[in-house]
Amino acid sequence: MLPAGAWWSCGRICLNPVLEVRNLKKVYRGGEGPAVDNVSFSMARGEMIGVIGPSGAGKSTLLRCINRLVTPTAGHIFIEGEEMTGAPAVRVRGLRRRVGMVFQHHNLVARLTVMQNVMHGRLGYMSTLDGILGRYQEADKKQAVEILTQTGLGSFLYHRAGELSGGQRQRVGIVRALMQQPSILLCDEPIASLDPASAQVVMDLIRDVCHRSAIACIVNLHQVDAALRYSDRIIGMYRGGIVFDGPAAELKESVIEKIYNKPIKQLMIGDGIKGGIRDEIREGMHSGIREEPHDGIRDGIKEGLRDGQNG
Ligand SMILES: Nc1ncnc2c1ncn2[C@@H]1O[C@H](COP(=O)(O)OP(=O)(O)O)[C@@H](O)[C@H]1O
Numbered sequence: 001m002l003p004a005g006a007w008w009s010c011g012r013i014c015l016n017p018v019l020e021v022r023n024l025k026k027v028y029r030g031g032e033g034p035a036v037d038n039v040s041f042s043m044a045r046g047e048m049i050g051v052i053g054p055s056g057a058g059k060s061t062l063l064r065c066i067n068r069l070v071t072p073t074a075g076h077i078f079i080e081g082e083e084m085t086g087a088p089a090v091r092v093r094g095l096r097r098r099v100g101m102v103f104q105h106h107n108l109v110a111r112l113t114v115m116q117n118v119m120h121g122r123l124g125y126m127s128t129l130d131g132i133l134g135r136y137q138e139a140d141k142k143q144a145v146e147i148l149t150q151t152g153l154g155s156f157l158y159h160r161a162g163e164l165s166g167g168q169r170q171r172v173g174i175v176r177a178l179m180q181q182p183s184i185l186l187c188d189e190p191i192a193s194l195d196p197a198s199a200q201v202v203m204d205l206i207r208d209v210c211h212r213s214a215i216a217c218i219v220n221l222h223q224v225d226a227a228l229r230y231s232d233r234i235i236g237m238y239r240g241g242i243v244f245d246g247p248a249a250e251l252k253e254s255v256i257e258k259i260y261n262k263p264i265k266q267l268m269i270g271d272g273i274k275g276g277i278r279d280e281i282r283e284g285m286h287s288g289i290r291e292e293p294h295d296g297i298r299d300g301i302k303e304g305l306r307d308g309q310n311g
């Protein structure tokens with residue numbers, strides 16, 4: 001039986017992980033040293049990992065290796081038990097569908113409508129011709145409308161993406177990724193260009209997607225306080241390697257100083273980290289971090305375990 005709490009603290013105990021990264025290494029041609037060096041971790045469904053580290057630590061490269069935007073130099077990546085590394089192109093395409101990606105600059109097509117952008121999330125499931133002609137299934141369109149409405153974007157379906165605010169565009173980017181029906185959502189600095197209010201809406205949405213739909217989310221974050229506030233688990237990277245992997249509550253100031261190689265006073269971190277947020281985490285008050293898993297997830301995991309197909 002899965003021990004209580006194992007669904008989120010699975011860094012060490014992870015049965016049938018949705019993602020397993022083993023001894024991953026990436027050396028770019030012309031790069032000074034490895035951008036990602038001997039990185040290993042695994043994660044469960046419904047777990048939210050915040051990846052922190054200074055610029056150049058290898059956070060983006062790690063995500064790009066996981067969805068094969070870049071080819072790893074060495075190591076292994078398993079998605080729901082299937083090896084991604086070394087797989088033939090056709091299988092990589094299938095595995096990639098299970099991995100949604102959200103970028104800092106959302107990568108929407110500004111002149112297309114919200115609906116058209118979101119439907120692009122289905123392209124991986126269609127023939128090239130159907131994709132070019134935009135021949136989407138009615139059921140998929142209905143689902144897109146449903147998710148957009150739940151996300152508070154129901155009145156923007158036929159607005160051009162270019163007319164939306166940064167926060168709205170980022171939410172559209174997340175819905176597009178969800179249309180892939182991914183098991184894993186990778187978000188690379190999703191709030192780096194947003195104002196604090198929009199950043200909060202976007203992070204709330206990612207956490208909701210993660211916990212309610214049991215999608216494993218990895219979020220690269222520049223803001224340590226946002227990582228602490230939203231993540232079940234933090235991975236700290238420094239010069240390509242993992243220097244911390246554990247629950248947010250265990251991330252000590254001394255560890256943050258090690259990750260950023262700077263005294264905490266010199267770091268551009270909101271006051272939250274020194275006071276409020278840390279205390280709330282310690283006392284288990286803050287939403288998301290000590291929350292009981294949503295019933296759907298808990299039941300889903302139970303059923304999955306019963307069926308022997310989940311983690
Ligand atoms: N396409 C590339 N070609 C060569 N070097 C790269 C490339 N992308 C990233 N790097 C290098 O790899 C290291 C890690 O970069 P990156 O993964 O972007 O870190 P982060 O996202 O943490 O800022 C850096 O030294 C960076 O300069």
Ligand SMILES: [Mg+2]
Nearest residue numbers: 059060061189
């Ligand atoms: Mg980056």
